[in-house]
Structures are given as C-alpha cells and as structure tokens.
Amino acid sequence: xxxxxKLGKERAKEKFKLFGSALGINDDPFSKLAQINLKGDxxxxxxxxxxxxxxxxxxxxxxxxxxxxxVMGFDFIISDYSESNITVKGNIKNIxxx
Numbered sequence: 001x002x003x004x005x006k007l008g009k010e011r012a013k014e015k016f017k018l019f020g021s022a023l024g025i026n027d028d029p030f031s032k033l034a035q036i037n038l039k040g041d042x043x044x045x046x047x048x049x050x051x052x053x054x055x056x057x058x059x060x061x062x063x064x065x066x067x068x069x070x071v072m073g074f075d076f077i078i079s080d081y082s083e084s085n086i087t088v089k090g091n092i093k094n095i096x097x098x
Contacts, residue, residue, distance in 0.1 A: 034064035041092045043079075044071055049086045052078075060088055061098075070096040 034048030046062060046069065053061040053068060057076050062069045076090035 032065065034069070036069070038092070041073075043087065043089045044092060044095070045085070045087045047085050049084055052081075052086070057090075062086060068098040070094075070098060072096070 032048075034046055037045040037047075039045070046064065048064055050063040050065055053063055055061075055076075055078070058072065058074045060071045060076055060078075062071070071088060071092060071094075073091045073093040076088055078086060079089045080087035
C-alpha cells in the first residue's frame with residue numbers, strides 16, 4: 001500500500017513565495033488592481049480608485065489606474081469617498097471599462 005503525502009498549506013505558500021521572489025514576482029499578482037464590489041444594481045464599491053474623472057446623476061467615470069471605469073444609470077449619489085475607495089449608490093444599468 002502506498003502512502004499519500006500532502007503538502008500543508010503553509011509549506012505550499014512558502015514554496016510559492018520562494019519561487020516568486022526568485023523570479024521577481026509579487027506574492028499577490030492582483031494587488032495593484034482595483035477591486036469592484038456590486039450590491040445588486042443599486043450600489044458599487046470600488047477599492048483602488050485613483051480619482052473621479054466625471055460625475056453626474058447618470059454617469060460616473062472613475063480612474064482605476066490602468067483604465068477608466070464608467071458606470072451608467074440614474075439617481076447616482078456618492079455615499080462614501082476616501083483616498084482610494086468610493087461607494088456610489090443609485091440605479092446601475094451599465095458598467096464599462098475604457
């Protein structure tokens with residue numbers, strides 16, 4: 001009967017970090033990308049916002065680093081805005097990456 005050897009999660013993570021550092025790869029390749037969270041069609045939360053380009057009650061354009069996120073709909077209100085996070089509430093009809 002053969003034995004199965006399992007690598008623990010911690011050991012696998014250590015090997016990944018060593019391999020990544022040898023290649024010059026960050027341990028989280030998605031760390032610089034914006035994170036977008038939708039709550040139905042009524043709220044969008046963007047973590048990684050670099051600034052607001054355009055804002056009206058039916059369109060908001062947001063700089064997310066390497067591209068622009070356009071959110072279209074109506075009755076938009078910015079309910080929270082901090083250094084790198086923005087929360088927009090309203091009726092979301094379309095989201096576009098430009």
